[in-house]
Amino acid sequence: MKKLSKKTKQNILTVILIVLVVVLYLYKESNSGTQSETESAQPSLYPSQTYEFSSDNDSIGKLSLSDIPEYTGKGIIEINANKPYFTEDEMNEAKTLVYFEYYGDLDSLGRCTVAYDCLGVETMPVSGAKRGDISEIHPSGWHQRSYDCINQNTLMTRTHLAGWMLSAENANEKNLISGTRYMNADSMLEYEEMTENYLYHNKGKHVLYRITPMYNGDELVARGILMEARSVEDNGKSIEYCVYVYNVQPGIKINYSNGWSDYTGIFFDISAPSVQVGNLELYDFEMDMSSHIIHAPQCSECKEAAPFKGDIDAASSWPSLGYDICDCVYDMLDAIAA
Numbered sequence: 170m171k172k173l174s175k176k177t178k179q180n181i182l183t184v185i186l187i188v189l190v191v192v193l194y195l196y197k198e199s200n201s202g203t204q205s206e207t208e209s210a211q212p213s214l215y216p217s218q219t220y221e222f223s224s225d226n227d228s229i230g231k232l233s234l235s236d237i238p239e240y241t242g243k244g245i246i247e248i249n250a251n252k253p254y255f256t257e258d259e260m261n262e263a264k265t266l267v268y269f270e271y272y273g274d275l276d277s278l279g280r281c282t283v284a285y286d287c288l289g290v291e292t293m294p295v296s297g298a299k300r301g302d303i304s305e306i307h308p309s310g311w312h313q314r315s316y317d318c319i320n321q322n323t324l325m326t327r328t329h330l331a332g333w334m335l336s337a338e339n340a341n342e343k344n345l346i347s348g349t350r351y352m353n354a355d356s357m358l359e360y361e362e363m364t365e366n367y368l369y370h371n372k373g374k375h376v377l378y379r380i381t382p383m384y385n386g387d388e389l390v391a392r393g394i395l396m397e398a399r400s401v402e403d404n405g406k407s408i409e410y411c412v413y414v415y416n417v418q419p420g421i422k423i424n425y426s427n428g429w430s431d432y433t434g435i436f437f438d439i440s441a442p443s444v445q446v447g448n449l450e451l452y453d454f455e456m457d458m459s460s461h462i463i464h465a466p467q468c469s470e471c472k473e474a475a476p477f478k479g480d481i482d483a484a485s486s487w488p489s490l491g492y493d494i495c496d497c498v499y500d501m502l503d504a505i506a507a
């Protein structure tokens with residue numbers, strides 16, 4: 170065999186090296202696809218820890234929308250005596266894993282399923298991190314409409330299940346639902362801030378956190394969400410809650426199957442800061458919650474009364490929106506007009 174020259178040997182070595190580098194690079198790419206994506210999207214100092222969700226983890230499964238009372242003016246209500254449905258195994262697992270984030274796959278209708286996180290300084294945005302743009306995400310049932318009675322006018326917000334300040338999650342479609350401004354900015358915020366405050370002032374502590382959107386059948390917009398939280402290290406002494414948040418907006422009726430909406434002028438929660446009622450002339454009414462019939466105050470036919478303030482300019486639309494009107498209301502409107 171002819172002896173190879175020194176130059177040819179060098180060339181062969183170089184080719185082998187290049188091939189090795191390319192092969193190694195391709196191997197690394199194929200193995201780190203989704204992980205590197207989450208890491209770069211998360212402005213955190215800590216590596217993201219993905220949680221392996223086991224099927225028996227669905228412990229709120231027994232809770233259904235039929236257990237939830239109809240909204241009558243309180244945007245948020247306690248569930249299960251304010252005790253989260255976390256099992257002992259889940260609490261122990263959280264202690265072992267220290268921190269993690271899990272966002273359930275969208276279901277066959279494209280709806281978010283669950284955010285299940287063990288929150289801590291590891292999952293929160295680093296100081297100075299900027300919120301990313303989430304406008305490219307169109308959550309299931311997304312249908313925007315503006316109303317004068319809503320602060321900033323627009324009804325729908327891209328509502329994070331696990332809030333940005335807790336999870337540093339931006340445009341993650343598994344973590345954003347069509348939520349009213351009232352739910353997002355008024356009802357949820359108090360609980361998110363309570364959790365954030367605890368984690369911020371207790372570095373090294375963690376909160377097991379699960380947000381579950383609850384849908385009625387095949388509807389695309391959630392009727393509400395269940396928020397569960399428990400501080401891990403002290404087993405709930407500092408933070409513990411289990412609340413249902415209504416995805417409603419005072420003055421607006423939402424078609425939950427497609428996200429379309431209409432103005433009702435029926436304001437159950439008149440104190441909601443998102444409701445600007447200054448230019449509206451509102452009158453007292455009552456709704457019989459068992460029959461959805463609207464009455465004037467103190468009508469003897471009203472059995473299960475939920476008081477509300479109503480915009481009488483919108484009263485003519487109430488029947489078409491599914492609220493029957495008692496004769497006492499027409500008498501009242503005549504008296505006002507006279």
Ligand SMILES: [Zn+2]
Pocket residue numbers: 463464465468469470471495496497498
């Ligand atoms: Zn009546």
